[in-house]
Amino acid sequence: MKATVKITLKHGVLDPQGKAIEKSLGQLGFTGVNDVRQGKLIELDIDADTPEEAEKQITEMCEKLLANTVIENYDIQLNPAD
């Protein structure tokens, strides 16, 4: 089963990468850029008999490795059809 995990910084957490991108966009002449936040996108292909089992496994993966839950949120989207 395939799934996509979106990992983003929690609201209020400083995002130096986002700030660097914002600055570079300004230097390239893009005006009107109010905010830029960078996160991670992890695409997984795992063995799971049911979506519930996949969700459980991936949640555990996020908690243990993929996300730093102190400063990051994660959002799991299953693609059972794939």
Next chain:
Amino acid sequence: MKATVKITLKHGVLDPQGKAIEKSLGQLGFTGVNDVRQGKLIELDIDADTPEEAEKQITEMCEKLLANTVIENYDIQLNPAD
């Protein structure tokens, strides 16, 4: 206007970060992980009068800075309501 840009490696491009995550998941005892691909998620808040104008600007941002179009694909999702 808010938008989310998903930047992922093109099919066939080696993903060392994905492989490292895959290996770590195995070491943590997660079996049945067939593939892991890591990409970037960029959330933008820009000034634009219309969705078309926002799409045009962000496409240009992707082409010039956000994505390495030789090895990466980008997908723009506008969130006009936000």
